[in-house]
Amino acid sequence: MYKIKNFGLSELMLEDLHLFNKYIKSSTYFTGLWASNFPYIWSISRLKNINVYWKIIDSMLVTFIMTKKRFMYVWCLPFGKGNADHVISVTKKGLDLCNEWNTLHNYKKSAYVNLLNEKQIQFLSSSDSFRKTFLYKKFLSREIIWSIDKITQLKGKEYSEIRTIRNKLHRDYPSITFREYSSSDYKGVLALKEVWNKTSGQKYERITDQNLFHQILHHYQELNEMIYVATIEEEIVGFVTGSILPNGLAWGCLAKAHPNYKGVSIYLYTEFAKVIRSIDPNVSLIHVGSDNNEKGLRYFKEKFRPVEKLSQYALKLR
Numbered sequence: 001m002y003k004i005k006n007f008g009l010s011e012l013m014l015e016d017l018h019l020f021n022k023y024i025k026s027s028t029y030f031t032g033l034w035a036s037n038f039p040y041i042w043s044i045s046r047l048k049n050i051n052v053y054w055k056i057i058d059s060m061l062v063t064f065i066m067t068k069k070r071f072m073y074v075w076c077l078p079f080g081k082g083n084a085d086h087v088i089s090v091t092k093k094g095l096d097l098c099n100e101w102n103t104l105h106n107y108k109k110s111a112y113v114n115l116l117n118e119k120q121i122q123f124l125s126s127s128d129s130f131r132k133t134f135l136y137k138k139f140l141s142r143e144i145i146w147s148i149d150k151i152t153q154l155k156g157k158e159y160s161e162i163r164t165i166r167n168k169l170h171r172d173y174p175s176i177t178f179r180e181y182s183s184s185d186y187k188g189v190l191a192l193k194e195v196w197n198k199t200s201g202q203k204y205e206r207i208t209d210q211n212l213f214h215q216i217l218h219h220y221q222e223l224n225e226m227i228y229v230a231t232i233e234e235e236i237v238g239f240v241t242g243s244i245l246p247n248g249l250a251w252g253c254l255a256k257a258h259p260n261y262k263g264v265s266i267y268l269y270t271e272f273a274k275v276i277r278s279i280d281p282n283v284s285l286i287h288v289g290s291d292n293n294e295k296g297l298r299y300f301k302e303k304f305r306p307v308e309k310l311s312q313y314a315l316k317l318r
Contacts, residue, residue, distance in 0.1 A: 004053060007055075007097060007100075007101060008055050009053035009054070009055050009064060010053060010054055010055065011045075011051065011052070011053055012041065012042060012045045012052040012053060012054055012063075014042060014219065014222055014223075016038070016042075016054065017038050017042075017222070017223065017224070019061070020037075020038040020041070020054075020061065020079065021038060021246040022246075023060070023061040023079035023080045024036065024037065024038075024079045024245070024246045024247055025246035025247060026079075026080055026081050027079050027080055027081070027247070028081055028082055028083060028087070028123075029077065029084075029087065029119070029120055029123040029124075030117075030119040030120060030123065030247075031077075031079065031247045032117065032119065032143065032145065032247065032249055032287055032308075032310070033076055033115055033116065033117050033120070033143065034143055034251070034287055034288075034289040034290055035075070035076060035114075035115045036076045036077075036079075036115070037245050037246075037251060038223070039215075039216065039223040039224075039225055039243070039253065040212065040253075041063060041075065042215070042223070043211055043212045043215035043216070044065070044075075044211075046211060046215050047211055048068075049067065049068035050065060050066070050067065050068070051065070051066040052064070052065055052066075052075070053065075053066065055094075055097075057078065057090050057093050057094060058086070058089065058090050058093070059080055059081070059082070060078035060079060060080035060081075060082055060086070060087070060090045061078060061079045061080055062074060062078045062090065062091075062093075062094040063075040063076060063078075063079075064094070064097075064098065065114070070105050071102055071105070071107055071109070071111075072097075072098040072101045072102055072111060073098055073111045073112050073113070073114060074091065074094045074095055074098060074111065074112070074113045074114065075113075075114050075115065076113065076114065076115050076116065077091060077113065077116060077120055078090045078091060078094060083127075084123055084124050084125075084126045084127035084130070085127045085129060087123070087124065088124060088127055088129055088130060088133055088134075091113060091134075091315070092133055092317065094113075095110075095111050095112070095113070095316070095317050096317075098111030099111050099317075110316050110317060111316070111317075112314050112315060112316040113314060113315040113316070114314055115312060115313075115314070116136075116312065116313045116314070116315060117143050117310040117311065117312055117313070118310045118311045118312075118313070119310060120313075121136065121313055132318070133317065133318060134315045134316065134317060134318060135315070135316055135317075135318055136313045136314065136315050136316075137313060137314045137315075137316075138311055138312070138313050139293070139311070139312040139313065139314070140293040141290045141291055141292050141293040141312050142290065142291055142293075142298075142309045142310055142311055142312065143287065143289070143290055143308070143309070143310040143312060144287075144288050144289065144290070144291055144301045144306045144308070144309060145249075145285050145286065145287050145288070145306055145307055145308035145309075145310070146269075146273075146285070146286050146288060146301075146304045146305070146306055146307065147284065147285065147305075147307045148250065148273050148276055148277055148283060148284055148285060148286050149284060150304075150305060150307075151269065151270055151273045151286075151304050152270065152273045152274050152277055154166075154270065158305050159305070161303060162266055162270070162303060162304070165262070165263040165266050166263060166266060166267060166270065168262075168263060169261070169262070169263035169264065169266075169267055173232045173261065175232055175233055176230060176231070176232050176237075176267070177230070177231050177232075178228060178229075178230050178267070178268075178271040179228065179229060179231070180226075180227070180228055180229075181220075181227035181228060181229050181239065185229055185236060185239075186217070188229070188235070188236035189217065189227075189229065189236055189239050190217075191236075192236050192237070192238070192239065192256060192258060193213060193256055195258060195259070196256045196257070196258070196259070197210075199259045200256075200257075200259050203294075203296055209254060212253070212254065213254055216241050216253060216254060220241065223243075224243055225241055225242065225243050225253065226241065226242060226243055226275070227239060227240070227241045228240050228241075228268075228271070228272060228275065230257070230264055230267060230268055230271070232261065237257065237258040237260075237261045237264050238255070238256065238257040238258065238261075238264040238265070238267065238268045239254070239255070239256055239268070240252065240254065240255040240268040240269065240271075240272045241253040241254045241255075242254075242272060242276075242286075244276065244279065244280055244283055245287075248282075248283065249283070249285050249286065249287050250273075250276045250283050250285065250286040250287065251286070251287050252269065252272065252286055252287065252288040252289070253289075255268050255269060255272075265300065266303070269288075269304065273286060285307065285308075288301060288304075290312065
């Protein structure tokens with residue numbers, strides 16, 4: 001029996017939050033990837049068919065995923081200080097470890113790094129060893145980043161549609177409020193998520209944030225996540241979660257709106273951006289994840305005029 005401890009891997013625990021934040025904060029490259037933050041990585045570790053491990057390799061923190069069938073791969077680039085040559089070296093060692101494990105478990109398939117964005121590819125490409133070491137594959141989905149300044153001010157012609165939608169929402173529902181979540185809101189948020197699943201969620205092939213939703217809702221305080229709700233006549237019609245990440249970006253984690261109240265989705269994000277601005281005026285960007293190459297999701301996120309639309313990639317050894 002080949003044991004994880006023989007490979008020097010540690011199982012990811014909630015208590016590892018500060019360790020991950022420390023290494024993410026010190027990283028030299030742009031760690032803006034939506035998946036490259038502890039709350040998301042930890043939520044994956046709670047899935048029944050996934051195990052998440054980490055290891056410090058040459059002063060960098062590497063995150064490993066093991067599937068139910070015990071195939072292992074690297075989740076994202078290693079976190080920590082290091083130029084492109086060093087990150088490439090550590091990434092290779094992480095993949096070599098995976099391939100050693102996978103070979104012992106009769107896998108011929110090569111391990112890979114699951115998620116990178118184009119800024120990270122550009123960083124790695126500054127080293128001559130990048131193309132000698134790796135092959136990479138481009139996905140159709142893109143990471144989306146908005147300007148907090150722009151979506152809090154909503155100035156100019158490019159934001160006229162959002163202004164119109166917000167103004168109509170306030171005219172139709174003058175009692176709408178945006179406030180911090182409390183434990184007494186749990187049932188209302190849960191009910192809203194179920195409504196969303198059965199209506200708006202039907203547009204997608206699968207609802208990918210179901211696990212994340214439950215982990216964030218139950219552990220938001222330990223994960224340093226914020227949750228806000230939108231209410232109309234005391235009914236919860238929307239909720240949004242997120243935080244300020246150790247890399248200096250804000251993160252828009254989850255946002256769901258009741259389909260019967262047009263404009264609540266836009267209201268949630270613009271109000272949440274104001275909260276981020278009030279907490280730390282120096283945070284200028286908010287990362288709202290991938291568009292998943294979904295037409296409707298891409299159309300909605302384009303309304304906010306992204307300042308970055310970063311293609312996503314996977315890496316493997318040559």
